[in-house]
Amino acid sequence: MSDTHEKIVFQKPESVIDRPTHYCPGCHHGVAHRLIGELLDEMNLAEKTLMTTSIGCSVFLYNYLNVDAVEAPHGRAPAVATGVKRSRPDHFVFTYQGDGDLASIGMAEIMHAANRGEKICVVFVNNTVYGMTGGQMAPTTLIGQTTTTTPAGRCQTHEGAPIRMTEIIASLGGVAFAARGSLDCVKNIRQAKKYLKKAFEFQLNNTGFGFVELLSACPTNWKMTPLQANERIQKEMIPYYPLGVYKDVSEEGGVC
């Protein structure tokens, strides 16, 4: 056998199951899954993780991450995760929710879980549209964005303004960490991983609620190529949904 001098520099994380995903080309769910999988490996969390999945394209997250999981009804993942964490406080608990799930039908559950300071992490994937049900308006749909239920574009006087969840969550008392990242480019992906790690650490330190919003692409429902979708995130989404840390109690002190 010849010596090829090949060296493996990039592999699938152990916590990610080796199977093709069902996501559309250019969708960022796979990137988000990978970041979580990497952190579960790096932080040695896989055997103590209890994952709460939600409704929408990401409902099959449990097919891709090799951890125990429970499936929640539409929007209720923060309540289900509350029950999981309260019954098994020594475990690492996180939810993974889309914009329709978290910011529309599940608005009450996310607000109150955050306000109670539940020691859980919430990964919020915001692609400004309902993906699985076929491209309807989400609470985060931008003004002027066309969807199947805003065919003329979202109009603020008719449909209201897009909701900035991270800003709202950061204002609540029980929150230890709230940040918005983006998955459109390598630099932002690396930053997003740092946010996720910080949120995970706050839970492990029993500090409070961790929330990380990830701006993501839905090329299929945006009717764009993957590259166009990435451009849209940079040109349209980030200006309305600025990236950064909105709350970090390690800098401010506080929370229990």
Next chain:
Amino acid sequence: MTKKAERIFVKGNEAIARGALAAKCRCFFGYPITPQNDIPEFMSSEMIKAGGDFVQAESEVAAANMLLGAGATGVRAMTSSSSPGLSLKQEAISYMAGSEVPAVVVNMNRGGPGLGDIGPAQGDYYQSTRGGGHGDYRHFTFGPGTVQEAYDLTIRAFDIAFEHRTPVLILGDAILGQMKEPITPWEPEDVDENGGRDWAITGRDGGRDKRLIKSLFLAEGELAEQNKHLQAKYDAWTDLAECEQFETEDADLIICAYGSIGRIAKTAVRKFRKDGKKVGLFRPITLYPFPSAELKALAEQGKRFLTIEHNLGQMLDDVRLAIRTVTDSDFYPIYPGNLPTPDELEEPILKCLEGK
């Protein structure tokens, strides 16, 4: 079981809460609604003292979903509410049935429909026994008639929930919840606190395969198989049906009534017996599974039947289904908003007895 020597004087609501603690319930998720507030109020201190946790949720919807989460981890957990609140909890209950998560749910039935009133009623019988949420499922449902029975059946409810991986409902009402009676508390010796050891999500400790609690079955034929499995489970519950029969042996007329109304009807039956009139009581203790076989056996002895409910005729359907090949049942409705006394039941019973 270990019988404790002392008797205590408690409300039905408190008896349910105490029964849950005795059954090693360690998580309670609630939301205030009359007439069941004594349960979350009691749990808010006692559950913590017992080393468990209590959360006052932001809504009934959230409370029931917290229950789903706790049940999925294999921990004994409970929620309680009253009629409008139970409607909101149905979403999670359907998911618990679909994903086979054990838990105990208490409904202290008040008057409805809608906001109704805060007085006793039995209008939630259909919702309770048929599965009030979406999809094909059934609730295992207990209908306690006394405060002691409320305590006892709460303990049983946890065992059944875990043995059969299902939500179990305790259907009381405002009379039972607010009534005080002496009870003898007891603690079961054989609580299996690891009841979910082979299915619950507890973390992949030791590197075991991951576990998944879910109710989504998209692959062709998969949902049909899950429903067949659930249906077989519900069919097997027939053997667990329970009832109380009081003075039925030589009775000409059997009163069918459950819960608080069963209790009131029993007093009326006693009065008739004193007068030498052959009236008996058939009181289902499990409302689902309904004790159909026992009732049919009475029908085959030539008894006549009068169903009395604090609603406009819901358990009546189950009575009729049980005896349909033999006879029928008369019905006397007690409208919600009214509180019946044993004396008020005498006239309709007498009418039936005399064949009028």
